[in-house]
Amino acid sequence: AQRVTQPEKLLSVFKGAPVELKCNYSYSGSPELFWYVQYSRQRLQLLLRHISRESIKGFTADLNKGETSFHLKKPFAQEEDSAMYYCALMFSGGYNKLIFGAGTRLAVHP
């Protein structure tokens, strides 16, 4: 069965420290993975997707098929990065379906 696992509910770091939010997935097909972010009092929005291989707000994520992981990284955390981060897997079941991990709350302290 398809599954997305985010093992950490809360990640607390100081400003300027590196950040890695972990995401592992289970899917027998070819995965398409996303990171969504929800800032306080804002709606859920796309941060980045693996096929774009882009860096958004200093965040990057590399798909590792061998380890079935899609960890989100940023070398130097900023206070404005504090938010809820969700890893998501899209797969085709006759139509595209997006399933989410449980989410990790990132708290960046000054």
Added chain:
Amino acid sequence: SAVISQKPSRDICQRGTSLTIQCQVDSQVTMMFWYRQQPGQSLTLIATANQGSEATYESGFVIDKFPISRPNLTFSTLTVSNMSPEDSSIYLCSAQRGTNEKLFFGSGTQLSVL
């Protein structure tokens, strides 16, 4: 990008009543989805709503409890029927223009059932 207007933003309802949540997209979209986010949990897909056909429900969700309408390419409703306190949750709609396009989300409806 697409902008989704979702309403109501929050409501407090009595047990046994029903609530209809509306989502309006500012452009035509192929697919719309309804999610539930229970307190402290992640988003769970309730159903997929395609225009002109019945919604497709995920395991654990049934049409009698969560009837969905999709009358055109910019609008959808989700009704939470015969509510109980266990239905207290955030309900989110999302939209996708086409296959492999990113999802846009509404701002959510915070539902509390007394």
